Amino acid sequence: MKLTEIQIESLYKFTRQHYVEYYDVQVELVDHLANDIEQIWEQQPELSFNDARDKSFKKFGVFGFMNVVESKELQMTKKYFKLVLKFAKEWLSLPKIVLTILLLFGFYQLQQYSFGYQIYLGIFITSTITQFSMLINNTRKLKRRQRQTQKKWLFEHVLNIQGLGNTAIIFIYFFDFPVSSAKEFLAMGDFKRAYSALLITAFLIISYITLVVIPKKAEELLVQTYPEYQIT
Incomplete structure (x- = not known):
C-alpha cells in the first residue's frame, strides 16, 4: 500500500511540528517515515495512517528527530x-x-x-x-x-x-x-x-x-x- 500525496505532505507538516526546520532534513525524514509506514502496513494493514506514522516515529526514541537533526x-x-x-x-x-x-x-x-x-x-x-x-x-x-x-x-x-x-x-x-x-x-x-x-x-x-x-x-x-x- 502506497502513501498518497496528501499523506506525504502531512508527513512534512509532522516533521515541522517536531522542530525539524531544514527542508533537506525534512526530505530525508519523510522518505524514511514513508518507507517505514509502508512496511508496517504490509504486516498490519488494519492500522490507520496516523497510527502507523506514530509507530514509526516511536522508533526514533524519546528525543524524536533531535538526534537526526544534530547528526546532520x-x-x-x-x-x-x-x-x-x-x-x-x-x-x-x-x-x-x-x-x-x-x-x-x-x-x-x-x-x-x-x-x-x-x-x-x-x-x-x-x-x-x-x-x-x-x-x-x-x-x-x-x-x-x-x-x-x-x-x-x-x-x-x-x-x-x-x-x-x-x-x-x-x-x-x-x-x-x-x-x-x-x-x-x-x-x-x-x-x-x-x-x-x-x-x-x-x-x-x-x-x-x-x-x-x-x-x-x-x-x-x-x-x-x-x-x-x-x-x-
Missing part, C-alpha cells in the same frame, strides 16, 4: 571545515605558495619594528569583526530568502551563518598570540618570531577563504549538495 548539523559543519581545508591546501601549490612564502617572510621581518605588534592585532581584530558583521548580514539575507521560498536548507545555514560563527569563535579562543605587548613583541626569539609569522599568515589565509572564497562559491556548493536548490 555535525555532518554539514564537518563538510564546511573540509572545504576550508581544501581551499587552504591550494595555497601550498603554485602560484599561491609564492604569495604564502612572501607573507611569511614579510610578517617575520615586520617583527623588527614596534608598529608590527599593532599591525598583527589590527589584522586579527578586523578579521574577527568582519566575520561577525557578515554573520549578521547573512542572517538577514537568509531570513528574506526563507520567507520567499518557504524553505530553509541546512548547508546554506552552515555556509552563511554557522560556519562563520564557528570560525570566529575558534579565532577568539585558539588564536594564541605569542605576546601581550609591543615590548615583548620586539624581544621575541627567532623560534617565536617564526611561529608568530606562521600563525598570522595562516590566520590571514583562513580569513580570506571564509570571508571571500567560500561566499563567492556558496551557490555553486549548494547546487552540488542540493540539485533542486537551483530551482527554488
Whole structure:
C-alpha cells in the first residue's frame, strides 16, 4: 500500500511540528517515515495512517528527530571545515605558495619594528569583526530568502551563518598570540618570531577563504549538495 500525496505532505507538516526546520532534513525524514509506514502496513494493514506514522516515529526514541537533526548539523559543519581545508591546501601549490612564502617572510621581518605588534592585532581584530558583521548580514539575507521560498536548507545555514560563527569563535579562543605587548613583541626569539609569522599568515589565509572564497562559491556548493536548490 502506497502513501498518497496528501499523506506525504502531512508527513512534512509532522516533521515541522517536531522542530525539524531544514527542508533537506525534512526530505530525508519523510522518505524514511514513508518507507517505514509502508512496511508496517504490509504486516498490519488494519492500522490507520496516523497510527502507523506514530509507530514509526516511536522508533526514533524519546528525543524524536533531535538526534537526526544534530547528526546532520555535525555532518554539514564537518563538510564546511573540509572545504576550508581544501581551499587552504591550494595555497601550498603554485602560484599561491609564492604569495604564502612572501607573507611569511614579510610578517617575520615586520617583527623588527614596534608598529608590527599593532599591525598583527589590527589584522586579527578586523578579521574577527568582519566575520561577525557578515554573520549578521547573512542572517538577514537568509531570513528574506526563507520567507520567499518557504524553505530553509541546512548547508546554506552552515555556509552563511554557522560556519562563520564557528570560525570566529575558534579565532577568539585558539588564536594564541605569542605576546601581550609591543615590548615583548620586539624581544621575541627567532623560534617565536617564526611561529608568530606562521600563525598570522595562516590566520590571514583562513580569513580570506571564509570571508571571500567560500561566499563567492556558496551557490555553486549548494547546487552540488542540493540539485533542486537551483530551482527554488
